[in-house]
Structures are given as structure tokens and as C-alpha cells.
Amino acid sequence: MKYALLLVAVLSSPAFADRQTFPPADQANRDPSLVAFRETLLSYVSARDVDAVVATACPDIYLSHGGSGGPAELRANLTLDPETLSEEDQGKADELRAQYWADLEYTLAQPGYFDEEGEFWMPHQWQITLPASLDPQLAFFVTGTDVALRQGPDRTALTLGLISHEVVIIREFQNDTEYQRVLLTDGTQGYMHRDYLWPMTGYRAAFSKSDAGDWQLCTFVSGD
Known part of the structure; x- marks a missing residue:
């Protein structure tokens, strides 16, 4: 069964959906x-x-x-x-x-x-179903647990929160940049290290x- 990501006009509206987490669970042992x-x-x-x-x-x-x-x-x-x-x-x-x-x-x-x-x-x-209104090229999955969301693009910047296994939005991914500017599904913005961001495509x-x-x-x- 696929899981639907609830996301409301995340790119243009001040009203955002609640955040959702999708912790990893390997079913292979079945x-x-x-x-x-x-x-x-x-x-x-x-x-x-x-x-x-x-x-x-x-x-x-x-x-x-x-x-x-x-x-x-x-x-x-x-x-x-x-x-x-x-x-x-x-x-x-x-x-x-x-x-x-x-x-x-x-x-x-x-x-x-x-x-x-x-x-x-x-x-x-991959079992997460993105909203039809969201360009999948902009969606990234946070692969780690308690990954720092920082105020600025630097590991010394203030930590705004710890993010685990969520879908975030990156409007412009910078290939040569260590910290990427991300948008959470509740509207919170900050920077996360690229090593923890897996493109949904x-x-x-x-x-x-x-x-x-x-x-x-x-x-x-x-x-x-």
C-alpha cells in the first residue's frame, strides 16, 4: 500500500499541511x-x-x-x-x-x-505518493534521523529543529553546494546537508x- 503525502499549495500559499514522517521499515524479512x-x-x-x-x-x-x-x-x-x-x-x-x-x-x-x-x-x-500539484523534481526525502535544520548554510549555524524521514521541497538544488535551502511541508524554511537528501525521482x-x-x-x- 502506498502512503499519500498531504501537501497543500506548498509552493505558493501561506497555508501549509501538517508534517508527516515515514520511518524506514524493511519488509524483506517476510x-x-x-x-x-x-x-x-x-x-x-x-x-x-x-x-x-x-x-x-x-x-x-x-x-x-x-x-x-x-x-x-x-x-x-x-x-x-x-x-x-x-x-x-x-x-x-x-x-x-x-x-x-x-x-x-x-x-x-x-x-x-x-x-x-x-x-x-x-x-x-518510493511508496510515498506525492500530490499531483507538486513537481516531483522538487521533492526530496530526508534519509536520516534527527538531521539538523539550520538557519544558515553552514554547520555552525543555529539549529532550528531536528528532522527525521520527511519529504521536503528544494526549489533550486545546487549541485556544488553542501547545504541546500529546504522548505518543510508546514512552511518552515532552513538549510540541510545534502548527504541526507534523496531526490524522490x-x-x-x-x-x-x-x-x-x-x-x-x-x-x-x-x-x-
């Missing part, structure tokens, strides 16, 4: 076979074993909103041939490849939940069972 599969897959990812990771994928694994999907695309993403990149990005191939592996490993290690079809999704906050992954009853990696995608 199925020991899933726990074993995830542990094995994470060991393959940690070892950067391309063949082993690809072998766990669904025949139609979903990897991008515009790509063809499938194990071949997963292999291409994991190996990332510089020749497939634009000329200006070819020198970044090693960095991009390493980041893809890191994103996969980090996402698979997150607490997750079972949806109504029996698929297992990670991270757990960020990576998510899903496991599904094959017809033979074996778990497979069937989704690893980011974006709206």
Missing part, C-alpha cells in the same frame, strides 16, 4: 528467499562482477524511460564503453561507470516494501519472481 537473493546480489555488486549481476536480471529489466531495457542494456550500463558517450563526456567514462555501480549498490541496500503485486521495491520512501529498484519462482532484478531506474 520472505527469507528474498533476503538471500538480495544478499547474494549485493555480494556480486560489491565484487563488481558484471556477468553475475546481469545473470540476476529479468529478461525485460526496466532501466530507463527511453531505452529498450533488458540484460544487454544493463551490461552496457555496468561496463560503459567510452565510445558510446559524447566526445565531451568520454573522459568521464570511468567516473560515470563507478557512480552507476555505487548507485546500484546503495539502492539495493535500502529498506524496501512489497507492493500489491508482490514485487519488492527499494528504497522504502532518484534511483529505485525492484525484485520480482520469475515463473519458476526465482527472484530477479527487474527494475533499476531513476527519473520522473
Whole structure:
């Protein structure tokens, strides 16, 4: 079951909704076979074993909103041939490849939940349904417990409050800025460290069972 975020005109109105928290709760232990599969897959990812990771994928694994999907695309993403990149990005191939592996490993290690079809999704906050009026590109999830909301963009700035597992709004995310200006759903504003902010359009992954009853990696995608 998905959880709806109650948010009222957060970007333009002085009237705001109550704040909601969504503490992490991993449902994987409901199925020991899933726990074993995830542990094995994470060991393959940690070892950067391309063949082993690809072998766990669904025949139609979903990897991008515009790509063809499938194990071949997963292999291409994991190996990332510089020749497939634009000329200006070819020198970044090693960095991009390493980041893809890191994103996969980090996402698979997150607490997750079972949806109504029996698929297992990670991270757990993907079950939050954002209001249709909210641009999902502006929504971020606070991944930590008691994360400082500060008055200014500095770790020495006054702490306005401690935030745990909430959705916050960032109108303009600054890629090169450590502290981001955030808006809570009750209208409170402040700054939070970027390490605790996961975009709601960020990576998510899903496991599904094959017809033979074996778990497979069937989704690893980011974006709206």
C-alpha cells in the first residue's frame, strides 16, 4: 500500500499541511528467499562482477524511460564503453561507470516494501505518493534521523529543529553546494546537508519472481 503525502499549495500559499514522517521499515524479512537473493546480489555488486549481476536480471529489466531495457542494456550500463558517450563526456567514462555501480549498490541496500503485486521495491520512501500539484523534481526525502535544520548554510549555524524521514521541497538544488535551502511541508524554511537528501525521482529498484519462482532484478531506474 502506498502512503499519500498531504501537501497543500506548498509552493505558493501561506497555508501549509501538517508534517508527516515515514520511518524506514524493511519488509524483506517476510520472505527469507528474498533476503538471500538480495544478499547474494549485493555480494556480486560489491565484487563488481558484471556477468553475475546481469545473470540476476529479468529478461525485460526496466532501466530507463527511453531505452529498450533488458540484460544487454544493463551490461552496457555496468561496463560503459567510452565510445558510446559524447566526445565531451568520454573522459568521464570511468567516473560515470563507478557512480552507476555505487548507485546500484546503495539502492539495493535500502529498506524496501512489497507492493500489491508482490514485487519488492527499494528504497522504502518510493511508496510515498506525492500530490499531483507538486513537481516531483522538487521533492526530496530526508534519509536520516534527527538531521539538523539550520538557519544558515553552514554547520555552525543555529539549529532550528531536528528532522527525521520527511519529504521536503528544494526549489533550486545546487549541485556544488553542501547545504541546500529546504522548505518543510508546514512552511518552515532552513538549510540541510545534502548527504541526507534523496531526490524522490532518484534511483529505485525492484525484485520480482520469475515463473519458476526465482527472484530477479527487474527494475533499476531513476527519473520522473
